Amino acid sequence: MTAASARQPGEDPFIFRVENLSKRYGPTLALRDVSLGIRRGTIHGLLGENGAGKSTLVGLISGQRVPSGGTIYLDGRPIENVDVKQMEKAGVFLVTQEPMIIDHVTAAENLMLGIWPSRGGFVNWRKLRADASRMLEGTGIDPQAMAGKLGAVARRKLNILRAMFSGGKVIILDEPTAALTVQDRAHLFSFMRELKEQGVTFIFISHYNDEILEICDACSVLRDGMLAGGTEDVGSLTSEQLSELVLGRGLVLFQRERRTFAGEEPAVRLREVASDTVGVKAFDLRPGEIVGFTGLPGAGAKELARAIFGLAPTRAGTIAFGTQTPRPLPATPRDAFDMGIAFLSDDRHRDGLVAQMSIGENISLSSLSVVARAGFLRPEAEQLLSDRYFRAMGIKAAGPATLVDTLSGGNQQKVCLGRVLATKPRLLILDEPTRGIDIGVKQDVLRIIDELSRTGVSVIIVSTDADEIVRIVDRVCVFEDGTIREEFSGEAISSERLRQETKEKADG
Numbered sequence: 282m283t284a285a286s287a288r289q290p291g292e293d294p295f296i297f298r299v300e301n302l303s304k305r306y307g308p309t310l311a312l313r314d315v316s317l318g319i320r321r322g323t324i325h326g327l328l329g330e331n332g333a334g335k336s337t338l339v340g341l342i343s344g345q346r347v348p349s350g351g352t353i354y355l356d357g358r359p360i361e362n363v364d365v366k367q368m369e370k371a372g373v374f375l376v377t378q379e380p381m382i383i384d385h386v387t388a389a390e391n392l393m394l395g396i397w398p399s400r401g402g403f404v405n406w407r408k409l410r411a412d413a414s415r416m417l418e419g420t421g422i423d424p425q426a427m428a429g430k431l432g433a434v435a436r437r438k439l440n441i442l443r444a445m446f447s448g449g450k451v452i453i454l455d456e457p458t459a460a461l462t463v464q465d466r467a468h469l470f471s472f473m474r475e476l477k478e479q480g481v482t483f484i485f486i487s488h489y490n491d492e493i494l495e496i497c498d499a500c501s502v503l504r505d506g507m508l509a510g511g512t513e514d515v516g517s518l519t520s521e522q523l524s525e526l527v528l529g530r531g532l533v534l535f536q537r538e539r540r541t542f543a544g545e546e547p548a549v550r551l552r553e554v555a556s557d558t559v560g561v562k563a564f565d566l567r568p569g570e571i572v573g574f575t576g577l578p579g580a581g582a583k584e585l586a587r588a589i590f591g592l593a594p595t596r597a598g599t600i601a602f603g604t605q606t607p608r609p610l611p612a613t614p615r616d617a618f619d620m621g622i623a624f625l626s627d628d629r630h631r632d633g634l635v636a637q638m639s640i641g642e643n644i645s646l647s648s649l650s651v652v653a654r655a656g657f658l659r660p661e662a663e664q665l666l667s668d669r670y671f672r673a674m675g676i677k678a679a680g681p682a683t684l685v686d687t688l689s690g691g692n693q694q695k696v697c698l699g700r701v702l703a704t705k706p707r708l709l710i711l712d713e714p715t716r717g718i719d720i721g722v723k724q725d726v727l728r729i730i731d732e733l734s735r736t737g738v739s740v741i742i743v744s745t746d747a748d749e750i751v752r753i754v755d756r757v758c759v760f761e762d763g764t765i766r767e768e769f770s771g772e773a774i775s776s777e778r779l780r781q782e783t784k785e786k787a788d789g
């Protein structure tokens with residue numbers, strides 16, 4: 282710290298400043314000599330490829346991690362040796378993607394959670410509860426609603442509100458829009474703008490240029506742990522310029538050459554699928570066809586995909602591959618896997634990445650039939666498989682032997698994807714496959730899915746990302762009330778149309 286850098290509170294236009302900040306994890310220098318400022322009362326975007334150091338940076342300024350070098354100033358004063366509790370007391374809150382919400386208490390009580398321990402026995406509960414209810418007025422959240430019953434946006438709002446209720450003046454949002462619909466995202470943004478008017482500062486991490494351009498006043502871009510650039514005026518940048526800053530090169534968007542399958546025999550036939558949430562009479566997929574499932578949350582897209590993989594109970598329904606006789610839908614994921622179906626969950630934690638195992642072991646975990654013969658593991662086969670997918674997925678780590686829990690979030694997602702691709706399925710179901718993946722790797726992932734389909738694998742992609750659907754699918758199914766309301770293919774597929782389809786339903 283240099284004495285000249287410290288300023289009186291209020292003097293500094295930056296609520297946060299970091300100077301020559303570094304963070305080392307063993308041999309990895311995750312952040313090196315980063316200096317930047319976050320202006321008070323602004324929304325400051327933080328961008329960068331997977332593993333660029335975004336989570337590390339916000340981990341340092343929120344007190345979760347200790348810097349290896351450099352200084353952090355809050356309100357002009359250097360902060361040292363602080364932990365999360367102290368930073369929260371100072372008004373700095375990190376809101377992660379996993380909402381820290383207690384399902385079996387009310388929304389209002391959730392707001393009070395951070396306050397319980399700190400005020401010990403002297404809490405005026407009645408007043409606190411009234412204050413919490415007042416804070417929820419106009420947010421569309423019923424203070425008395427059980428938190429477990431709230432939708433995705435309400436839960437994210439509740440997280441932000443809790444930070445506010447506990448005196449938050451800087452709120453850090455780590456990819457808050459993942460898997461939100463266009464409407465949900467718009468609501469979240471207008472809520473952030475309102476809070477900004479009230480003087481709250483936001484740090485906003487996102488992989489989506491359009492979000493940064495829409496909501497942020499300023500932004501900083503990290504590349505390989507260093508500050509690659511940034512601006513105090515986001516309006517002066519184009520999306521292409523942002524991509525170049527992030528990647529250090531121009532971005533070439535992937536676009537699949539859409540295929541038509543007129544007259545081809547189906548590779549997969551689903552019939553009379555019925556459950557509490559879906560009712561689909563018939564759905565066919567051709568060999569090598571990629572179909573997008575979309576719709577509002579709960580409309581049936583995700584629900585049908587999960588039913589096909591034996592993850593959701595069904596009352597009826599059959600599946601047939603090629604000319605085989607129809608069989609009942611798989612009752613469990615194990616049955617589905619044995620039939621040649623692979624599934625990528627939208628939640629890598631539930632998807633069972635084994636944190637203490639290496640990248641390579643995690644990739645080959647589901648492909649035991651490929652790497653084992655007559656019950657014996659073949660290390661060379663495992664090595665080949667893991668090397669191949671490690672390279673194909675562009676995983677940022679020293680090598681396949683690196684432990685999974687030292688990877689950045691986006692790189693863990695790539696391991697999950699590599700693992701399902703390595704199983705060489707007949708039918709591949711991907712739920713939000715590029716969530717958390719940066720714009721550069723997203724193109725690689727789409728290319729890999731495209732190549733896989735050309736070997737004859739049929740693919741279903743469940744996605745709320747209209748641009749992703751447009752660039753990879755041959756056909757789109759729009760779900761509503763548990764059924765396929767509409768299908769379109771070829772030239773009819775456009776992001777405008779997809780947004781329109783889901784918007785009409787939401788408005789209607």
Ligand SMILES: Nc1ncnc2c1ncn2[C@@H]1O[C@H](COP(=O)(O)OP(=O)(O)OP(=O)(O)O)[C@@H](O)[C@H]1O
Pocket residue numbers: 306307309310311329330331332333334335336337338677686687688689690691692717719
């Ligand atoms: N606990 C850890 N141990 C070792 N290395 C780590 C640890 N946490 C992060 N790293 C490494 O530090 C670098 C930066 O990771 P970080 O999570 O900050 O990236 P990020 O920009 O947030 O990426 P993403 O977009 O994928 O979330 C990566 O190379 C990562 O592998």
